[in-house]
Amino acid sequence: MFGLDKKDTMLLLLVAALTALAPFLLNPFPEGSALAQFNAGYPDLMQRFVIFGIFAIGFNILFGLTGYLSFGHAAFLGVGSYAAVWMFKLLSMNVLPAIVLAVVMSGLFALLIGYVSLRRSGIYFSILTLAFAQMMFALAYSVLTPITGGETGLQLALDDPRILDGGVETGGNIPVPGLFGMEMRDSVQLELGAWVFTFNFGYYFAAVVMLIAFYIAIRIFRSPFGMMLRAIKANQQRLNYTGLNTRPYTLAAFVISGMYAGLAGALMASMDPLAGAERMFWTASGEVVLMTILGGVGTLIGPILGAGAIKYMENIISKINSDILHNWFAFLPDGLEDLLVTLVYPFIGKGWHLTLGIIFMLVVIFLPGGLVEGGQRVARLFKSKKTDSSAAKPQTEPGE
Amino acid sequence: MKILEVKDVNKRFGGLKALSEVNLSVEENTVHAIIGPNGAGKSTLLNCLVGKLIPDTGSVMFNGQSVLGRAPHEINQMGISRVFQTPEIFGDLTVMENMMIPCFAKRDGAFELNAISSVQSQKDIIEHAEHVLDDMNMLDKRHMVASAMSRGDKRRLEIGMCLSQEPRLLLLDEPTAGMARADTNNTIDLLKEIKSKRDITIVIIEHDMHVVFSLAERITVLAQGTPLVEDTPENIKGHPKVREAYLGESSGH
Numbered sequence: 001m002f003g004l005d006k007k008d009t010m011l012l013l014l015v016a017a018l019t020a021l022a023p024f025l026l027n028p029f030p031e032g033s034a035l036a037q038f039n040a041g042y043p044d045l046m047q048r049f050v051i052f053g054i055f056a057i058g059f060n061i062l063f064g065l066t067g068y069l070s071f072g073h074a075a076f077l078g079v080g081s082y083a084a085v086w087m088f089k090l091l092s093m094n095v096l097p098a099i100v101l102a103v104v105m106s107g108l109f110a111l112l113i114g115y116v117s118l119r120r121s122g123i124y125f126s127i128l129t130l131a132f133a134q135m136m137f138a139l140a141y142s143v144l145t146p147i148t149g150g151e152t153g154l155q156l157a158l159d160d161p162r163i164l165d166g167g168v169e170t171g172g173n174i175p176v177p178g179l180f181g182m183e184m185r186d187s188v189q190l191e192l193g194a195w196v197f198t199f200n201f202g203y204y205f206a207a208v209v210m211l212i213a214f215y216i217a218i219r220i221f222r223s224p225f226g227m228m229l230r231a232i233k234a235n236q237q238r239l240n241y242t243g244l245n246t247r248p249y250t251l252a253a254f255v256i257s258g259m260y261a262g263l264a265g266a267l268m269a270s271m272d273p274l275a276g277a278e279r280m281f282w283t284a285s286g287e288v289v290l291m292t293i294l295g296g297v298g299t300l301i302g303p304i305l306g307a308g309a310i311k312y313m314e315n316i317i318s319k320i321n322s323d324i325l326h327n328w329f330a331f332l333p334d335g336l337e338d339l340l341v342t343l344v345y346p347f348i349g350k351g352w353h354l355t356l357g358i359i360f361m362l363v364v365i366f367l368p369g370g371l372v373e374g375g376q377r378v379a380r381l382f383k384s385k386k387t388d389s390s391a392a393k394p395q396t397e398p399g400e
Numbered sequence: 401m402k403i404l405e406v407k408d409v410n411k412r413f414g415g416l417k418a419l420s421e422v423n424l425s426v427e428e429n430t431v432h433a434i435i436g437p438n439g440a441g442k443s444t445l446l447n448c449l450v451g452k453l454i455p456d457t458g459s460v461m462f463n464g465q466s467v468l469g470r471a472p473h474e475i476n477q478m479g480i481s482r483v484f485q486t487p488e489i490f491g492d493l494t495v496m497e498n499m500m501i502p503c504f505a506k507r508d509g510a511f512e513l514n515a516i517s518s519v520q521s522q523k524d525i526i527e528h529a530e531h532v533l534d535d536m537n538m539l540d541k542r543h544m545v546a547s548a549m550s551r552g553d554k555r556r557l558e559i560g561m562c563l564s565q566e567p568r569l570l571l572l573d574e575p576t577a578g579m580a581r582a583d584t585n586n587t588i589d590l591l592k593e594i595k596s597k598r599d600i601t602i603v604i605i606e607h608d609m610h611v612v613f614s615l616a617e618r619i620t621v622l623a624q625g626t627p628l629v630e631d632t633p634e635n636i637k638g639h640p641k642v643r644e645a646y647l648g649e650s651s652g653h
Contacts, residue, residue: 003518224504224522225515227493231501234490241450241488243476243505243565252513 008218011300015214019207022046023197030194034327037319040312043187043200044271048311050203050210051267056291056303057210057217058260062253063289064298065226067233071126071285072113072133076106076258078140078280080265082147085154085275092164093175095184095205095270099263106262107255109136114254118247121236133285140277153276177270179205184271206267210304213260218300220256229253230298261288290356294363296370305371313356320348403428403569403601404449409458411444411625418444419455419625426569426618431595431602433612436622442605443485445622446573449603450482451475463568473510481562482571486578487554489561491547495538498546498557499529499564506565528564536560536590552583556590563594570594572604576611588614613637 004012018025027041040046059073080102087098117128140148148154156174165175177184184202191197220226228249231239239246269275278284287310295306322345329337347355367373404426411419419441426432436442447453449460451472460467467475476482490498503525508514520526533539536556541549546557555575562570575591576584588611595602595615606612612619612633619636621628628641636642 005518005520219518220515222518222520223515224508224517224519224525225513227497227501227519228504230493231490231497234492235488238484238488238490239501240472241476241482241484242502242561243473243510244501245471245473245510248511248513252515256515 002215004215004218004222008222008300012211012215012218015301015304016211019050019211022049022203022207023199027195027197031196032194037324038316040316041197043185043198043203045311045315046200046203047206047267047271048315049308050206051264051271052288052291052307052311053304054206054210054213054267055261055264055288056295056307057213058257058264059288060257060292060297060299060303061217061220061229061260062257063292064303065221065229065233066250066253068118068121068250068254069126069289070117070129070254070257071282071289072129072131072136073257073261073288074282074284075113075133075136075280076110076261077265077268077284078136078275078277079106079109080262081269081275081279082140082154082265083262084266084269085156085273088156088162088177088269088273089160090163092162093177094164095177095179095266098177098270099209099266102262102266102269103259104262106265107259110255110258110261111251114251114258118250118254130282130285133280134282137277137280137282140280148275148277150277153274156273177273202271206271209263209267213263214300214304221300225249225252290360294360294370296372299370299372302370302372309359309371310356313352313359317348317352317355318350322349401428402426403463404603405459405461406445406449407459407461409445409448409455409460411441411448411453411455417625419448422458422622422625422627424620424627424630426601426603428568428601429599430617431591431604431615432618432620433604433606433616434620434622435606435609435612439624440622441625442622443573444625446482446571446603446605449475449571450480476505476565476567477510479568480571481565481567481569483555483558483562483573483575485573487551487558489546489554489558491545493546494542495533495544495546495549495557496529496542499533499542499561500525502561502564503528503532532560532564535563552579552586555579555583555587559590559594563600566598567600569601569603572602572606574605574607576606576608584608584611587611591615 002009023041023046026046027039029035029039055077059070063069083102083105084098087101091097113129113132117125117132120128142150158174182201184205186201188199189196190199228239228244232246232249236246265279268279291306291310292303293306294309295304296302322341325341325344325348326337329340332340345351363370369376402425404424406422406424409419409422422445434442434445444453448455449467451467451470451474454468462478462480465478467478490501500519504512507525530539530542533542536559538553538557538560541553546554549557576587579587591602592615594600604612604615616633618630619633620630621636621642629636629639631639
């Protein structure tokens, strides 16, 4: 289907089903119950899942396939956000022109930065991209304040021109981004007994964009171009002596992944029409590296899982506070309760980075292939158990 | 016709004179061996032919065109394929993918942004790659990850990858280095078979005299960066200068 083989089609359909049902899947606990704080099915967070999923899918096309580790990809995310907000200000609150300009602009920036940075490989390439991103952050933060809004960020104003929306009555409020009459913040709530499920237009729009982005990524992975990128990672010297010029291949991969980042930036601006320089800071670049490695470098679905896992921890674990901990451990004797709370406390709330760090270390040491490898191991475990019980035939299956 | 002509090539590395006044011409459709003791400049010369190094002075003409100043991929596209001393293949990729990549390079040139069609839909490439694998007796290994193969098979694959591009000149840099005698003999047979099946010029750098005298039609002896003699294997064997500079030192052969 769609030019994909059976396995890839299944994967695409699986991701489509998961994103479509996310408002249910991420809200498994009834409203008001003690576990409700683990619910992630609210629009703001679900939007972040798919937007950072796009960012990580694109990053993986560069890092996962060619092995070139960019430490400055958040710069393209920022460029995308600024471009999108400018389109909202100047042209229209419709998100489509904003997305188009964001992708084009981030692609141009990626072309320029990639052209220079790709003259080196390995750690030098990483440092060059990091330097570029930090320069862009510094420019956005101070020098280019008229364009970027500097410290406060770029915001919409009531008197923005919005040429195409000229006739639309705003009623004295700043309009919100939308798509042909639907607003990104539009939501429908469904109450089923104690459960409340929220269906948000912005989330579903971003989810459809992510599915398209994921589909394109699968096509790239399976194409001759994708094979050349993997060959670059495997043995760049052999590729050169096989008559292939590696530079345009890496540059094309860099630009494509920069455009994915720009797309993610545009969607962020579409959900919340505001762009700030902190989006380009190096920690944001590092985050997408973590997402990709945590999920599984070079795998198709890994970056989406990694993005989801990190955004979930960032938003859910950081919300747990000491009162909640005391509630959890209330059934224990007082002294023990306090001890446990004291022990766990550093890992929650603002300490969520500590939890992330430990999980990241465990994954890198025990599951170098990321969450995807973890999933494969579990699947193999079940498979071998089944065959063990059905027949006592020798287990000499080759590893997948 | 001379397919490769090296004229007055000099190459210095700091104070070390690696090549001085090297002249070499290779007749089309022959097997030409370059021998010489360690440090004679054999690898430096080869690197000057494939674009890895640029000689300080002199010219290198392939098929009437200069190769100097061209990047390795451009030189390959001109029709020169190179086999490395340790097999250089795409270890993480399957044998079949390894074979398809040079086929793509042959068909599409140095760069082609073919990102939408799937690899599986490239029937002509698949057919060509399978044909070459079959020629190399490796078709049964096509789904294997290349790095999992034995050294002999990696060498075989690398030679096959070069041949799939139908090069006019094949450069082999010590193709049997570190191989057991049986693998060495297999490689000799493979190269003989390759030569008998098609029009191809082979330049081979080799330490192993057994390999050289089994394959070469012409031999150039290099010593201290300068060619001593160039002659047929029979004449080289008895040449006093050669015995002194090279064979005398490795009496084991």
